[in-house]
Amino acid sequence: MPRPLSGRGRRCHHAGEKGQLMGLLESYLRTLTDPEPEGRFLEVRWRLESGMGRKFVPATDIDAAAALVRGHGRERDTYVGVALRDREAGGRDAVSRSRVLFVEVDADASAALLDRAPRPPSMTIESGTPGHLHTYWFLTETVGGAEVKSANRKLAYRVGGDLASVDETRILRPPETANFKHDPSRPVVLQALHPARVYELRDLIRDLEDPPGREEEKPRQPARALWRPGPTGEDTNIHEQLRAIPTEVYVQRLTGLEPNADSKVSCPWHEDRTPSLHCYEDGTFCCFGCRRGGTIYDFAGALWGIDTKGRAFVDLRARLAEEFGITDAAAERTRQPRALQRPRAPVGAMSAIERQRVAAAVAVGEKGGR
Numbered sequence: 001m002p003r004p005l006s007g008r009g010r011r012c013h014h015a016g017e018k019g020q021l022m023g024l025l026e027s028y029l030r031t032l033t034d035p036e037p038e039g040r041f042l043e044v045r046w047r048l049e050s051g052m053g054r055k056f057v058p059a060t061d062i063d064a065a066a067a068l069v070r071g072h073g074r075e076r077d078t079y080v081g082v083a084l085r086d087r088e089a090g091g092r093d094a095v096s097r098s099r100v101l102f103v104e105v106d107a108d109a110s111a112a113l114l115d116r117a118p119r120p121p122s123m124t125i126e127s128g129t130p131g132h133l134h135t136y137w138f139l140t141e142t143v144g145g146a147e148v149k150s151a152n153r154k155l156a157y158r159v160g161g162d163l164a165s166v167d168e169t170r171i172l173r174p175p176e177t178a179n180f181k182h183d184p185s186r187p188v189v190l191q192a193l194h195p196a197r198v199y200e201l202r203d204l205i206r207d208l209e210d211p212p213g214r215e216e217e218k219p220r221q222p223a224r225a226l227w228r229p230g231p232t233g234e235d236t237n238i239h240e241q242l243r244a245i246p247t248e249v250y251v252q253r254l255t256g257l258e259p260n261a262d263s264k265v266s267c268p269w270h271e272d273r274t275p276s277l278h279c280y281e282d283g284t285f286c287c288f289g290c291r292r293g294g295t296i297y298d299f300a301g302a303l304w305g306i307d308t309k310g311r312a313f314v315d316l317r318a319r320l321a322e323e324f325g326i327t328d329a330a331a332e333r334t335r336q337p338r339a340l341q342r343p344r345a346p347v348g349a350m351s352a353i354e355r356q357r358v359a360a361a362v363a364v365g366e367k368g369g370r
Contacts (some may be wrong), residue, residue, distance in 0.1 A: 024190045025066045026177040031123060031195065032082060032100060033059040033148065036142065043081035043090055045171055046072035047180075051303040053270060056088040073177025073188075080174045081256070082136075083148065089323070091257040095168045097142040101151050101204070102172065104162035108131045113160045119204055122197040125172070128186040133171050135159075138198045145169075151201060155206035158269025163211055164266065164273065167254030238321045242296055245324060247279035250296045253323070254303055267292070268303065296320065 014222075029042065039058035044065060046053045052071070057065040065080075072078045081090065085100035105113055106129070114121065114135060123136040139153070145168035152166035173179065175190035248259045259265045263277035267287040278287035286293035292302065297316060300323075301308045306316045 022175065023066070025069060025174060026062055027193060028123070028125075028175050028190055029062050029065050029069075029080070031136070031138065031193070032080070033062065034085060035099070037084070040084040040086055041088055042067050043171065044072075045079045045081075048305050049303050051301075053305065056085060058257050059084050069174055070176060073174070077180050078174065078177045079132070079171035081169065081171050083145065083168050083170075089252040089253070092145060092169055092256070092258065093143045097144055098148050098168060098283045099139045099142045101137040101139065101148060102170065103135050103152060103159060104132070104165045104172070105135060105159055105161045115124065116159050117155065118158065118206070118208060119199055120194070120197060121192070122195070122199075123193045124191040125175060126152060126187075126191050127173050128188045128191040129181065133191070134171070135161075137204060138195070139204075140198050140200050143201055146159060147201065150210075151205050153211060154205050157211040158208055162273075164275070167256070167258050170256075171256065238317065238326050241326050242317065242320050243283055243325070244279070245283065245287050245296060247283055248323040250299065250324075251277070251279055254300055289307075 030215040033040075040059045041056040042059050042065045044055050046059060048335065055068060057068060059065075059340075069078055082100055082102050083095045085094045086096050102268050104127075111133070111339065112122075114133070117135075119137065121135040122138040125134040125136075126132070127134055143151075148168040149166055152168075153163060154164055155161065156163050173188045175188050177188045178185040179188055248263060251265055252258050255265075255268050257265045257268070259279050260275060262275075263279040265277050265279065266272040266275045267289055269287070269292060270290050272287075272289055277285060277287040279285055284293065284295055285299055292298075297313070297320070298306050300306070301312075301316050304316070304319070306312055306319070308316060309356055
């Protein structure tokens with residue numbers, strides 16, 4: 001059972017719009033949804049024994065979102081997307097704008113490092129790991145997703161934050177939940193909330209530098225531009241179209257995590273500060289940390305807690321088709337040029353490919369590598 005949540009920060013309770021007492025969690029969620037909640041969604045995720053559960057809650061229904069977070073947050077690691085989603089999806093294409101910047105400062109000296117910030121944070125969350133803080137800055141107006149990521153990078157570089165956790169689709173731990181990385185679990189605490197600290201973006205990031213090497217990164221074509229759903233029929237079918245989706249596309253779409261220039265991403269199934277999940281060109285993936293691998297079916301099945309065999313596989317395939325817009329209606333869309341299609345191995349060969357990669361990883365480990 002999780003350790004009782006700390007009482008620190010209870011002074012943050014305040015009356016809501018209708019005069020009711022708002023809890024710390026409701027106050028936190030309100031800061032994420034204001035000022036444009038209509039027609040948008042809060043993404044809530046929670047860790048399962050295998051993969052992650054997920055639900056999208058209308059951003060106008062703070063009470064429902066808070067109830068969902070509390071229901072899971074005392075029993076398992078639970079997260080909330082910092083930026084509101086434009087639709088019920090978690091990829092970058094579902095995040096058009098936000099008014100919240102954030103940085104993860106994962107160091108024992110985090111409080112001292114934050115003294116280097118150009119302006120004091122609007123909100124600070126203790127993530128449950130001693131010395132680790134999630135810090136937020138509220139903006140006077142919403143800005144585009146790419147601007148959010150760019151500003152987060154500059155802020156993280158200034159205060160020594162985690163440069164791998166700056167993307168606009170990031171999910172972070174909300175207060176009134178517990179961090180189950182520890183035994184016993186530790187509370188996630190709203191340390192400070194200052195709603196009046198609202199900043200102009202240009203003033204906040206003025207004179208901030210980009211991290212070294214940013215300009216040297218290889219230019220990357222947006223992942224979704226590499227694939228479009230084609231028509232269903234004799235020439236192709238739902239299964240073939242799903243297997244044709246590049247790994248980088250489905251990984252980013254299903255997790256909100258963007259592969260780096262080496263086609264690697266942090267594994268969603270374990271703590272992975274140094275990305276160890278490899279996205280291969282044949283539509284498969286393999287994590288050299290936990291040894292999980294396979295195809296889009298294996299990835300989504302593990303993420304959603306759905307079996308890849310029997311009737312469950314049919315349901316899994318249907319859900320993937322819906323997620324990626326693969327329906328008969330897609331017949332009107334432009335098909336992907338052959339030159340852009342990723343080579344893919346036969347389905348029956350996946351287990352053999354995975355075994356070869358795991359064996360290679362073990363060999364590297366025996367030689368002193370990762």
